[in-house]
Amino acid sequence: MAKQFGLSNDSVVVVIGSGAGGGTLSNELAQQGIDVVCLEAGPRLEMSDIVNDFNEMFTKLSWLDKRVGSGALDPDLPLWVCKTVGGTTVHWAGAALRFQEHEWKARTTYGDIDGANLLDWPIEAREMERFYSLAEDKMGVTGRHGIPHLPGNNNYQVMELGAKRLGYTQVHTGNMAINSQARDGRPACQQIGFCMMGCAIGAKWSTMYTEIPKAEATGHFELRPESMVLKINHNAAGQVTGVVYADKDGNLHEQKARIVAVAGNSVETPRLLLNSESSQFPDGLANSSGQAGKNYMRHTTGAVYGIMPGPVHLDRGTQMAGIIMDESRHDPKRGFAAGYELETLPGFGLAGVATFMSPGGWGREYAQDLEMYRNTACMWIVGEDLPQEANGVTLHPTEKDQYGLAVPVVHFEDHANDIAMRNHAFKAGRAVYEAVGANKVYERMPFSSTHNLGTCRMSEKPEDGVCDSTGRAHDVPNLYISDGSQFTSGGAENPTLTIVALAIRQAETIAERMRKGES
Amino acid sequence: MTTKGFSRREFLQNSGVAAAGVAAASTGAVIIDPNGAWAMTTTTLDEHQAMTLLKMSRQLFPHDMLGDQYYAKVVEAVDRDAAKDPDLTDTLGKGIADLDGRMGIEFVHLSEGNQLKALHAIEDTDFFATVRVATINNLYGDPLVYRNFGFEGSSVEHGGYIDRGFDDIGWLPKA
Numbered sequence: 001m002a003k004q005f006g007l008s009n010d011s012v013v014v015v016i017g018s019g020a021g022g023g024t025l026s027n028e029l030a031q032q033g034i035d036v037v038c039l040e041a042g043p044r045l046e047m048s049d050i051v052n053d054f055n056e057m058f059t060k061l062s063w064l065d066k067r068v069g070s071g072a073l074d075p076d077l078p079l080w081v082c083k084t085v086g087g088t089t090v091h092w093a094g095a096a097l098r099f100q101e102h103e104w105k106a107r108t109t110y111g112d113i114d115g116a117n118l119l120d121w122p123i124e125a126r127e128m129e130r131f132y133s134l135a136e137d138k139m140g141v142t143g144r145h146g147i148p149h150l151p152g153n154n155n156y157q158v159m160e161l162g163a164k165r166l167g168y169t170q171v172h173t174g175n176m177a178i179n180s181q182a183r184d185g186r187p188a189c190q191q192i193g194f195c196m197m198g199c200a201i202g203a204k205w206s207t208m209y210t211e212i213p214k215a216e217a218t219g220h221f222e223l224r225p226e227s228m229v230l231k232i233n234h235n236a237a238g239q240v241t242g243v244v245y246a247d248k249d250g251n252l253h254e255q256k257a258r259i260v261a262v263a264g265n266s267v268e269t270p271r272l273l274l275n276s277e278s279s280q281f282p283d284g285l286a287n288s289s290g291q292a293g294k295n296y297m298r299h300t301t302g303a304v305y306g307i308m309p310g311p312v313h314l315d316r317g318t319q320m321a322g323i324i325m326d327e328s329r330h331d332p333k334r335g336f337a338a339g340y341e342l343e344t345l346p347g348f349g350l351a352g353v354a355t356f357m358s359p360g361g362w363g364r365e366y367a368q369d370l371e372m373y374r375n376t377a378c379m380w381i382v383g384e385d386l387p388q389e390a391n392g393v394t395l396h397p398t399e400k401d402q403y404g405l406a407v408p409v410v411h412f413e414d415h416a417n418d419i420a421m422r423n424h425a426f427k428a429g430r431a432v433y434e435a436v437g438a439n440k441v442y443e444r445m446p447f448s449s450t451h452n453l454g455t456c457r458m459s460e461k462p463e464d465g466v467c468d469s470t471g472r473a474h475d476v477p478n479l480y481i482s483d484g485s486q487f488t489s490g491g492a493e494n495p496t497l498t499i500v501a502l503a504i505r506q507a508e509t510i511a512e513r514m515r516k517g518e519s
Numbered sequence: 520m521t522t523k524g525f526s527r528r529e530f531l532q533n534s535g536v537a538a539a540g541v542a543a544a545s546t547g548a549v550i551i552d553p554n555g556a557w558a559m560t561t562t563t564l565d566e567h568q569a570m571t572l573l574k575m576s577r578q579l580f581p582h583d584m585l586g587d588q589y590y591a592k593v594v595e596a597v598d599r600d601a602a603k604d605p606d607l608t609d610t611l612g613k614g615i616a617d618l619d620g621r622m623g624i625e626f627v628h629l630s631e632g633n634q635l636k637a638l639h640a641i642e643d644t645d646f647f648a649t650v651r652v653a654t655i656n657n658l659y660g661d662p663l664v665y666r667n668f669g670f671e672g673s674s675v676e677h678g679g680y681i682d683r684g685f686d687d688i689g690w691l692p693k694a
Contacts, residue, residue, distance in 0.1 A: 051673065052675050053673065055656075055660070151685075151686060153680075153685040153686055154685065154686060154687065154688040161691055189679075190675075190678055190680075191681040192674050192675050192679035192680065194673075194674070194675070200675040309690060310689070310690030310691070312688065313669065313684065313685075313687075316671070316674075316680040316685040317685035347670070349660075350664070350665040350670040351655055351656055351660045351665070354580070360651075363579070363635075367580045371582065371668060373669050436691070
């Protein structure tokens, strides 16, 4: 069933990464009869490897190769993303939200904000409607295409009541890529919890058990797990010709390619371009703009914990169990541009609440609050942060990883707009829980970043970004950016649905160009 | 609470825990609660170090409902890590010596108020962070403890919570 392609076969499309972008693109191409080799840095897990244990799954799934965080980021774990077949779709919570129309035109809508490197996307919102619809159908998103919403767990019901008492009206259990009824050969959600540790029954959409096996069934797709791409090669004409990768034993191979699509998440994607420098591309492949690795966005986040008057059992059921969308609008009267969503968050167990609720916390008062674990509710802030040129990925001058590549340094500082938004969101979240009688509220600053965007952004003009409106590199005609790195701006929404929609759109474009004999 | 200690290598005991280079003084201890409720066995930490960490972990996250046996499991876990990691053994040895030096009396003999003062004084050290994180992971990660606090652990083998109370909130008013 699973096809194998030769290393010297230069007719294949090489896709780097098997997550929301790479996994989807691979399958969409393979379904059209295009031969694809997908190189995934992480190992291939079986469903039986997914267990309800936070620590075990963190170790199994996470990208733990050395990265250095600076600025506001955790120095040791700046990002919480995955190194496994399926990428971060194994870990994601399942929130599948569309961008709002105005978010495609961030520069026009928000204006010229000091210190922000804003651009409009080179895509029209109305063009994305069809691709959003295809993505939602593929993923089985609740509240769309006649698919019922999921029921709300206790944690959601607390948030919902507080929201309604405050007058919020756009409050529901979300548009989730989690089956509310059996669909596409996968079962309905059993409210297990542990979504972000991998869904043990496959009710949540993940490329691990949807796109990847479907692609394999076409006979046009080969997955090579534990294959870390180190460099993209090119010819004198400035076209890419293949990639060099290390297999699980550290042996190097070159896979030839007709087209290369990079989808390694927003640190590895620009890192690979920067590491693929040559005399022809001295600042890194496809980086004549100098924008590769810049404009890193991670969403303005934070969490609010409420210690409620009665039991909540926040770790029961879907982790992202519901949403308040009223604050996601652009309304500068609030003192900041763009908007944010409030979504429920689980506790990640007792040890998780102890770790996360108050970083560095200890002592009798904190211990007494932890004794109220049963009554604790939690929500997450996810809002649009502004691209800033100084935020991004660079290569460490001396430190190397196990492959001999320069370790990535990821830098991020909040923009003043991000801070104003977070403070507004903290107040809103606090008000929600206090409206339901919270005895105490904790506000905590962002966790390690899960939504990583913008480091090879789309731009209309080649000097403003790395890729064009189709994700094709401005400088290299057969090189594509296929993950969240291509985001021009971040929107207030969890990014996966948009990544999948863009991958479907990109697959159409690539297939059409191949039919016409381009690249 | 008093404890009786039996060190495995008594000749090394009391031989200057406060001195640098304690990492080499690998001793181990078996400490038995005088009431017989629990015992704690270490291979790398000596009795004084083990008792200091036990008292420290309780001060960091004090729960009157939990007996010392749960904190003893934290110490045993730290000891297992230290057996594999000389740098950790060194951090612990020096950190405990530092803690003992803060108030002029060994930490284990201080009043609760003075123990807190000593802990606040070392709050920014790697040693403190190490013990704090180890306590969170091994105390709150202990199924006997987390079940008592209301976290229910793995659920997939029970069919999740679809029929077991994911939406059973009873105290919430309807509007």
